[in-house]
Amino acid sequence: MITREDIRELAQLQCIEDEEGCALTFYFQPRTPQNKSHREEAILLKDLVRDTIREAEKGGKNESLRRDLQRIVDLAGRLHGNQARAKAVFACGNRHFWREFDLPPQLSGTQLFVNRRFHLKPLAVLLGAHPRICVVLLDRHKARVFDLRLDEVKEQEGLFRPLPRRGRGDGFAGYDGGHAERSVQDEALHHFKFVAEHLREALEKDLFDNLIFGCQESNWHDLETHLHPYLKKRMLGRFSADVGSMKTEQVREQAGRILRESQDERRRNLVKEVLDQAKSNSRGVTGLRRVLRSLEMGEVQTLLMGENYRAHAVECTGCGHLDAHMVRYCPACGRSTRELEDVCDAIVPATIRRDIELFYVDGDPEFDKVGNIAALLRFRADQSKGGGVAVAS
Numbered sequence: 001m002i003t004r005e006d007i008r009e010l011a012q013l014q015c016i017e018d019e020e021g022c023a024l025t026f027y028f029q030p031r032t033p034q035n036k037s038h039r040e041e042a043i044l045l046k047d048l049v050r051d052t053i054r055e056a057e058k059g060g061k062n063e064s065l066r067r068d069l070q071r072i073v074d075l076a077g078r079l080h081g082n083q084a085r086a087k088a089v090f091a092c093g094n095r096h097f098w099r100e101f102d103l104p105p106q107l108s109g110t111q112l113f114v115n116r117r118f119h120l121k122p123l124a125v126l127l128g129a130h131p132r133i134c135v136v137l138l139d140r141h142k143a144r145v146f147d148l149r150l151d152e153v154k155e156q157e158g159l160f161r162p163l164p165r166r167g168r169g170d171g172f173a174g175y176d177g178g179h180a181e182r183s184v185q186d187e188a189l190h191h192f193k194f195v196a197e198h199l200r201e202a203l204e205k206d207l208f209d210n211l212i213f214g215c216q217e218s219n220w221h222d223l224e225t226h227l228h229p230y231l232k233k234r235m236l237g238r239f240s241a242d243v244g245s246m247k248t249e250q251v252r253e254q255a256g257r258i259l260r261e262s263q264d265e266r267r268r269n270l271v272k273e274v275l276d277q278a279k280s281n282s283r284g285v286t287g288l289r290r291v292l293r294s295l296e297m298g299e300v301q302t303l304l305m306g307e308n309y310r311a312h313a314v315e316c317t318g319c320g321h322l323d324a325h326m327v328r329y330c331p332a333c334g335r336s337t338r339e340l341e342d343v344c345d346a347i348v349p350a351t352i353r354r355d356i357e358l359f360y361v362d363g364d365p366e367f368d369k370v371g372n373i374a375a376l377l378r379f380r381a382d383q384s385k386g387g388g389v390a391v392a393s
């Protein structure tokens with residue numbers, strides 16, 4: 001399973017100045033059998049690789065790239081038609097770098113790229129749509145905890161055991177009977193407190209991004225009073241569940257549904273917010289030129305992009321400045337620039353390295369009108385009061 005650290009490592013890699021592009025990215029999306037046969041798939045892939053080798057040879061690219069491409073053909077040959085998972089490979093022969101990852105089969109297609117950096121957009125789309133989720137099923141005595149990541153769900157074991165129930169036989173009915181009832185009630189509260197505390201600790205250790213609960217209405221009320229406000233903020237929703245009998249697959253379905261609904265809602269809200277903020281000249285910018293400037297100023301909190309967004313730009317060979325105007329020399333440092341076929345290849349790794357939240361927007365006409373790229377800002381450098389003045393003591 002791909003981790004945040006893996007992505008960061010991929011986002012760091014970049015060819016050095018005098019190297020031709022040598023970073024190879026391969027995405028494999030399995031087809032449904034009625035769509036294309038495995039044989040056809042293999043032929044298509046061979047064509048794809050042959051074209052890529054031809055392109056690479058035109059640019060006088062190196063032998064190690066050709067070896068990596070051959071390795072991809074071999075690998076693809078082993079991905080049989082019934083392969084359920086998608087796959088991503090990132091390779092750079094010059095650096096003896098090779099990474100393979102299994103992914104949910106939700107890529108837009110099988111693709112191959114050779115460039116100065118890895119092509120991370122499809123990966124970022126997937127990861128953005130799949131935060132690390134902790135799913136907690138609980139009743140008054142038990143709790144089961146699951147990790148949901150990239151559409152795979154795993155139950156954590158041994159975290160919570162059923163609390164020993166005090167027997168009803170404690171003392172006589174009547175006074176002592178009432179006492180035993182209260183004890184059971186105390187135990188349940190203690191249990192909810194314990195679960196809430198455990199979740200708070202897990203969040204502090206950064207073990208998940210979001211939370212989903214499965215429980216009955218009455219238990220939810222008891223748990224909620226113990227949940228730290230930070231945890232409530234991370235909560236995406238809850239569903240009704242029977243803790244003892246619920247199967248992993250049902251957890252995946254229920255939690256997946258809640259995740260999709262909350263993502264759709266968040267996307268709509270973000271688009272509305274960024275457009276409003278941009279209109280009032282406040283914490284929002286739209287269009288590539290303004291977004292690039294805000295990225296450079298370190299202002300961006302969340303970047304929104306159309307799912308199929310592409311744009312030409314130039315990149316400074318010296319300082320890395322990105323410019324939407326196709327200028328030959330960098331306006332910041334004067335060094336020469338190089339053309340980027342798609343500015344996303346530079347933007348996406350930059351957002352990953354800087355922990356900027358990335359959201360993809362699809363089929364929103366308002367967003368389309370402003371150029372399919374926008375950013376929500378943490379601050380605006382030109383508007384912050386007394387900003388940038390450091391006083392040495």
Ligand SMILES: [Zn+2]
Binds near residue numbers: 316318331332
């Ligand atoms: Zn420059």
